[in-house]
Structures are given as structure tokens and as C-alpha cells.
Amino acid sequence: MKKLNRIVCKLCGLLMFCTPAMAVEMPELARRNDCVNCHAINERVVGPAWIDVAKKYAGDPMAEEKLLVRVSKGSSGFFGLIHMPANDPDGRKQAEMRELVRFILALARS
Numbered sequence: 001m002k003k004l005n006r007i008v009c010k011l012c013g014l015l016m017f018c019t020p021a022m023a024v025e026m027p028e029l030a031r032r033n034d035c036v037n038c039h040a041i042n043e044r045v046v047g048p049a050w051i052d053v054a055k056k057y058a059g060d061p062m063a064e065e066k067l068l069v070r071v072s073k074g075s076s077g078f079f080g081l082i083h084m085p086a087n088d089p090d091g092r093k094q095a096e097m098r099e100l101v102r103f104i105l106a107l108a109r110s
């Protein structure tokens with residue numbers, strides 16, 4: 001059994017299932033704003049995994065501002081062919097959108 005556990009854990013490690021990010025849950029804010037319909041932390045759903053978004057923008061000092069605009073107004077062509085609709089077209093939820101973008105970018109540091 002022990003050996004099996006070790007193998008399973010190795011496999012998980014390879015698949016990044018044992019990384020700390022696994023413990024991260026989608027925040028309540030992401031549920032309320034329907035991000036969870038298309039996104040998950042560690043895997044692609046309709047949109048890219050948030051951990052991949054975080055890695056892509058790691059080290060980009062403008063990432064927060066860029067992503068705030070794209071999440072609010074919509075985005076396409078960065079991760080594939082599927083378009084992300086605007087999540088805050090009239091700009092009434094900018095504080096919430098910024099908090100979500102910060103959450104996503106912080107995943108690369110966890």
C-alpha cells in the first residue's frame with residue numbers, strides 16, 4: 001500500500017495535483033460573478049485555468065491593469081479561439097473585478 005501511495009503521489013505531483021494551488025478554492029466573489037461557469041483554478045474549463053493565467057503574466061508589472069480591462073470588457077485571442085464576454089460592461093463592479101484579478105495573479109506566487 002505504501003508503495004502504491006508513493007506512486008500515486010508522484011503521479012499527482014507530475015499533474016500538479018499535489019501543489020499548494022490545489023488547496024485554493026474559487027473565491028465566493030468568483031461564484032457570485034459567474035466566473036466559475038468557465039474557469040477553475042487548476043484546469044481549463046471553457047476559459048484557461050487561472051493558475052495558467054497567473055503564470056503567463058508573472059513578472060508583468062502591468063498585468064493587473066491589463067487584466068482588469070480584459071475581464072471587464074471581454075477578451076479573446078490570448079489563450080485560444082474562444083471569446084470571454086464582458087463581465088462588467090458598464091463598470092459598476094470594478095472593485096470586485098480588481099479583487100478577482102489580484103486573486104488570480106497571486107496564484108503564481110502560492
Ligand code: HEC
Nearest residue numbers: 033035038047070075076077078079080082083084087100
Ligand atoms: C462565458 C465564459 C467565461 C466567463 C463567465 C468568464 N470567463 Fe474569463 N475567460 C474565458 C475565456 C474563453 C478566456 C480566454 C480568452 C482569450 O483567449 O483571450 C478567458 C480569459 C480570462 C482571463 C485572461 C485574460 C487575458 O487577457 O489573458 C482572466 C484573467 C479571466 N478570464 C478572468 C475571469 C473572471 C475574473 C471572470 C468572472 C468575473 C471570468 N473570467 C468569467 C471565459 C470566461
